[in-house]
Amino acid sequence: GNSVTQMEGPVTLSEEAFLTINCTYTATGYPSLFWYVQYPGEGLQLLLKATKADDKGSNKGFEATYRKETTSFHLEKGSVQVSDSAVYFCALSDPGGRRALTFGSGTRLQVQP
Amino acid sequence: DAGVIQSPRHEVTEMGQEVTLRCKPISGHDYLFWYRQTMMRGLELLIYFNNNVPIDDSGMPEDRFSAKMPNASFSTLKIQPSEPRDSAVYFCASSLLAGVGTDTQYFGPGTRLTVL
Numbered sequence: 001g002n003s004v005t006q007m008e009g010p011v012t013l014s015e016e017a018f019l020t021i022n023c024t025y026t027a028t029g030y031p032s033l034f035w036y037v038q039y040p041g042e043g044l045q046l047l048l049k050a051t052k053a054d055d056k057g058s059n060k061g062f063e064a065t066y067r068k069e070t071t072s073f074h075l076e077k078g079s080v081q082v083s084d085s086a087v088y089f090c091a092l093s094d095p096g097g098r099r100a101l102t103f104g105s106g107t108r109l110q111v112q113p
Numbered sequence: 114d115a116g117v118i119q120s121p122r123h124e125v126t127e128m129g130q131e132v133t134l135r136c137k138p139i140s141g142h143d144y145l146f147w148y149r150q151t152m153m154r155g156l157e158l159l160i161y162f163n164n165n166v167p168i169d170d171s172g173m174p175e176d177r178f179s180a181k182m183p184n185a186s187f188s189t190l191k192i193q194p195s196e197p198r199d200s201a202v203y204f205c206a207s208s209l210l211a212g213v214g215t216d217t218q219y220f221g222p223g224t225r226l227t228v229l
Contacts, residue, residue, distance in 0.1 A: 034217070042223075043117075043206075043223050044206075046218075049217065100146060100158045101158075101218060103155065103156040104155075106156070
């Protein structure tokens with residue numbers, strides 16, 4: 001079946017540090033890949049997505065590149081801010097047509113001033 | 114658009130009571146999903162609907178859980194009887210399928226359920 005593996009958190013960084021959150025996946029076929037972010041007390045919000053190999057999704061300074069050869073979709077940001085503190089979820093859509101998303105376990109990011 | 118609307122935002126109830134969670138999807142979306150989030154199990158898909166028809170309910174934990182979608186703008190998730198282990202945040206999400214790569218799901222703010 002499909003699965004998503006994320007690095008364990010929490011990840012604690014100082015403001016303006018470089019961020020990488022690793023995400024790898026297992027799926028048959030060619031899923032779409034997503035990063036969602038959850039701020040405290042809120043629902044999940046789409047951060048970025050990529051629909052095919054070598055696509056780069058980007059939003060709010062965050063980027064992730066769909067790497068088919070390594071089945072990865074790592075999230076990066078060059079300079080994090082305190083306001084980026086949240087839980088980040090990597091997810092994939094079922095290429096077989098089942099419309100539900102498969103989520104990773106989430107990675108909590110804490111940015112200190 | 115107001116986004117996905119869920120009610121109530123918080124629910125505290127006693128074991129054995131019936132609980133009903135409500136969701137209004139984004140207008141025009143043809144898929145609706147119910148998820149449960151706990152510290153132990155993360156985000157789990159419970160059930161999803163397409164055009165008001167349940168498509169996959171394999172994630173519903175047991176018969177105490179039921180979900181309905183009587184029309185395109187309303188869905189309920191019911192737990193009867195509730196148990197303390199049902200305590201979690203329940204999310205509703207909706208999406209519009211218009212082709213490859215359009216699987217973006219839009220989440221509501223969630224209902225935090227506490228069963229005492």
